[in-house]
Amino acid sequence: MSFINDARKMLRENIREYGMFIALFIIMAVFAITTDGLFISSRNLVNLVNQTGYIAVLAVGMTLVIVIRHIDLSVGFLAGFLGAVAAIAMVSWHLPVWVVIPMTLVFGILGGLISSFLVAQLGIPAFVATLAGWLGYRGGLQLVTISTGTIVIPDEAFNAIGNAFIPDIPDIGILSGIHKVTLFLGLLAIISFTSGEIISRRKMQKNHFEVLSTGMFTLKLVFVSVLIGGIAWILAGYQGLSWTAVVVLIVVIVYDFITTKTVLGRHIYAVGGNPEAAELSGISVKKITHVVFGSMGMLSALSGILYAARLRSATTVAGTLFELDAIAAAFVGGVSAAGGVGKVMGSLIGALVMTSLTSGMNLMGIDISYQYIVRATVLATAVIFDVTTRKTGK
């Protein structure tokens, strides 16, 4: 009895958090059935992850921007522009790839700081400042590609980021035909997740914070472990983990760590929750704004690199509407427009939900116009859900 009560309590208190997991699960199950299992095949899932990659990276950055009550519309064309810059650096300037990537990321940070300078220092509303960025970077992208048109990237190392998979150890006789490194990484992820959760739970108990009951906690660990294990198994059955997935995972883990475990993360949420109080308690709201927009710019550059690598080229329209996809993913992932609320992990799930919808409906052969309507419905439902649970819940 008490177990069911625990489950109910947990669901009620964390419905906002678990809501999108449930949504993702339902969407995947529906597509798995309607496409006769094609949707959850190894090949399609790998494809899905690679497609989600460049949007997920933007959504992570956008989460923080929305948390501090701003918006960044410039990220799509900044990504496209920087992808083109990276391509030119390799093709025309003949720079090696290990120089090009850090350089592009630094350009991204600079682009973000331009936005934050307008927003924080000059007090221009973020919507207007980044709309200017949207126009400017679009112009920049067309300018640098005007003479060449689409720039084809010949560098295989660079293209691998968007297309290749992590290498496997040579065949050792067992598990042949299965990607062993992927399996090993999955196992590592399960172990580190479980031990991390147990340690943090002990700490919370020691300081008398409320924790999940033992039953629910075990269930959660088992559920997540099975999920990670299952995904690792499916991916290992094809070609293993793609480099894009690795990049996204690293970004998500790093940002999740920063937002939940560090002082900087606290300050970001404090600035979002009550900027005045944060400023009065000695937090520099300007500094936080610079950090958040700077990181957004860097992630835009990363997104541009992922996209260019995936297409093996820099196109003249790269980055179109990325910003809106990223914003939609963040909102579906539970970020609140009122500020101060939203998780990086949620936005990753949000991005997966949105890409799954596209991919699944493509497999089903649904007309593009209907696809947009379905995605609109999902986005609206997510925000309505967010608003209503905020009203009733605490």
Place this chain on the structure above:
Amino acid sequence: MSETLLRVNSLSKTYGKLPVLDDVTFEMRRGEILGLVGRRGTGKSTLLHLIGGNTQPTLGTISFEGKSVYFSSPHQARRGGIELVNQVAQLVAHLDVIQNIFLGHEIALFPSVGLPKWEQMCETARELLSKFDLPHSLINHSIESLTNEQRHLISLLRAFIRPARLLLLDDILPNLGYHRQEIVLERVREQAQLGLGVIICSENLKHLFNITDRILVLFEGRLVADRNTSDFTPRDVVELIVGASHQEQVTPVIWALESFHKAQRHTEELFQEQAQLHETLEASDLLNRQLIEKLSDQVKAMDRLNAALQETQRRLMTEREEERKSLARELHDSVIQDLLGLNYRLEDVESGENTDEQRRELLAIREAIRQVVGDLRQLCRDLRPPTIDNHGLSSAIPSLVQEWEERTGVTANIDIAQTLGRLPELMELSIFRIIQEGLGNVAKHANAHKVQLTLTHSPEGHLLIRFADDGRGIEVLPDLADLSAKEHFGLVGIGERVALMDGRMRIKSSAGEGFVLEVELPNPNPFG
């Protein structure tokens, strides 16, 4: 400790064209507590906000710890060691209490970026909470679950967690209860003894005279006085605050201020008393409720007893009637038959060969026996009117009355409603008995010539029995209890029967005017 902590030099602030502060200059030392007073809108808060970096001066400079400083935002002032506690509690609702207390000053592995040390923070926070008489458990609470006073205290606690050198308190005390105000002032004094400079802005002169070393008075944006507290009297301060030295202007203000503070403290005491009273009231309320419950239990028990008593009486009456009936039958069937048998035998004897003497004797005996039989028949009728079982009240009453008329020689008029119909047996019998008793009364006491007897329905549908005689009446209306003591059982018997049937009895009479008895009985079948 005589080192200068803060020097404010010709500080001015204008909002648009409106001057708020005008050329304010003062100094303060480490460990000094400065009071800042003035009317509303004289720039007290503005002065604190300028020093705390919330706003920037239009003219003038601030130097802190010997260096000239310019704070373009509050967080720079915080970094510089100046803490400002606002009138409005500034908290982040999404974070819990401990995160709010340490916000902007977390204890962390790598300061400003790094990993927070929660255990150390929790410990420090607990210590601080107990210093301010707040429960430890508060640290995990969300801001939404706090009371208003607690929010202000948490906002204040933040200032105590940092190694500030100057603490600016902008009129925070009115948000706290009296008890907490004392605690806060005590903590402020402790910190000042350790070298913290404090500027406290308040409208409560009593607090200021208690705690400050020096008092600054602002009047319309200008600093009009800067003196040691010991050189001031409350009266001086009030004069400066209102900007007048006229006796007739100042006295009422002082009086008002004093009575205001007195009233404030009084309110606090009353508030506590009220809380106590409330508790007592609740306890006595509980007691009352228990008493009422008991009482209602007893009343219910009485009701039950009463009902049982009535039931017993009703049964008694039924049984009596049954007994009478069987007695009447017994008399009629055996005694009277025996007597009649004897009479026949005497007749036989009489028709035999007898002397005239004997025949006369026998005739006399037979006559006597007939008399006895007649008497017995009368007795039987009284015991159980034979007509009532077969034909109901509408024929039993006339025969009763006719017989009564013959016996007493009083004329009786009867008026029985045609619609009466048959009633339950017990009720018919009761009515019959009532009429019997009533007529008996008339015969015995009234000395009447005529009786009017009415049996009808009242307009409300009740049964109505009415006797009216033209006898001598009575002077004082009788009390039933009296009557039973004087052994007038006639009216008492009627009264008892009426009560058993939930009816009502009324008597109207006066001397020489006759006697009227009215009995109203609820109709057992009101729709019949």
